[in-house]
Amino acid sequence: MRAIEVARFGGPEVLVPTDLPDPVPGPGEVLLAVTASDVMFVDIMVRSGLGKDVFPIRPPYVPGNGVGGRVVSVGDGVEDGWLGRQVIAHTGGPGGWGGYAERAVAAADELVMVPDGVDPLDAVAALHDGPTALRVVELARVRPGQWVLVLGAAGAMGILLVQLLRARGARVVGAARGDAKLDAVAAVGADAVVDYSRSRWTNQVLEATSAARVDVVLDGVGGTLGREAYWLVADGGHFSAHGTPSGSFAQIDPDDARERAVTVTGIGDLRISAPERTRLARGLLAGLGRQVRPVIGQAFPLAEAAKAHAAMENREAIAKTVLTVG
Template identity: 50%
Template sequence: MDVVQVERFGGPEVLRPATVADPSPGPGEAVVEVTACDVMFLDTLLRAGWGDDFFPVRPPYVPGSGVVGRVEGRRVVADTKQDVGGSEIPVGGYASRAAVAESELIPVPAGLSDQQAVALVHDGPTLQSLLSFVSGRRVLVTAAAGGAGVLLVQELVRRGVQVVGAARGEAKTSLVRSLGAASVVDYGSPTWTDGVAPVDAVLDGAGGTLGRAAFELVADGGRFVSYGTAGGEFASPDPASAARRGVTVIGLTDLPRLSRAHRRELVERTLSEAASGQYRPVIGQTFPLARAADAHAAIAARAAIGKTLLVP
């Protein structure tokens, strides 16, 4: 079967296509004939050698863990992540076939395409977890044109929340505007915060300098939820400033740790809600499996919009 492997830690160029033996399913396992693979920002970090304390991956390995495809004619999505030393690591996804536990197979609703379904395998649970922390009527979403960001914008707008969407560049800000955001700001400008009135909460998928700037826009008594590292690191607001202003800071480690069963429930809920038209993922670009390096390069260059997928 065809796979992509991380030969060694480094830039996108360390991703190399390879041909390996077909997987042999063990008891209680099934082989998914993959039609699309999810590409996460986390995949690019691990490829570069980041996060060894949390994700003990060792080259060579097959990155990624969200797949969609067929099992005996049924359309299913599945998460191929593996437990290594008590840590769940996202591996085994960039492949034309994947052996997974039958308990991990989730049917794809008729109202979704394969690509739409796999786009929700990881961002669906993220969406559901973050929504539980939303408070107030005015919310700033950073990285609003990313995979999780576009879902958050749509669902918050549906709930009647006044959404301020922040993204970089005309293509991304236009997308966020089309999703119904009340206002959109381009944080490619160093003065992007100047025109943003205080918000009740920030959902920060950008991190880094952008996330810290967004923190300053939270009104006293509001919430700042940091869940993304698109800026290279999680935002780390000053604890003294947060305490003085009564701002509750919620980091990724504060989000509920999901068991496999609970994660499955959240994926199923998201698939059902998306199939009913409550919101839809935005798939900005697809690449052939063999061009996984180009997919990672696009993400690194901040050129990717919405979800990025690989197609075997």
């Protein structure tokens, strides 16, 4: 099979197309003929070596922790009824591996069937970001009429967050960088959009809310921007520090948060068990296209995985990035 292999940690250039033997499903597993692979920032973190203290993955390895495709064989203990089904599934363990390939192995009990009428690419695009976005909104306890600021709103999860929040009746300010990204955020229903690459961007947020501080900040960026956004949260509000594209999570002073009764949640609060993740993904796919729909900003052929990573690292990608296979 054709696959992408990382022989050493480094930049996008270490993502090299190669030929490898087809994997074989073990007990409780299935083999998928992959049609699309999810591309995530965690893939970049692992590939660059920045995640080596967090994830157990070491070169050589095949990147990727999520795919969509058709079940072509099953391991011991798996019902033959899965054969021929179009599904999405996670691959590998923490950090993920094995997804950038024409064939991938996945656990049968974590398969999510793609419903009739759902575009398989949309299903892959919702595999990771959908359940996480649902969890973020759930933790924030967003209520109708509340103002919510979403940082990184043009990212794959940010786009879903805007839609989920609007479906709950919240008023949303979407913050992103550049006109193209702002247009994408406005197109999915944000009440206002703000370019955080401009000076005094926080004043633009307050202008959108008629000078009211926001009830909730969902920070998908981190770093300095996240810290600046924290000061926009009203007393008694909620701040979710779950993003690191800037290189670090937003560091919030716990004493100030306690004094202002601001609830701060982080990436650790977003951990979801495999069964819960699968349940959320199944529910999301069942309603895909009604309240929410992923936006695929760019799709690259499998052999161009390096270009996909470069586009994301250079902040050129809008919404979801996927690799198409076959």
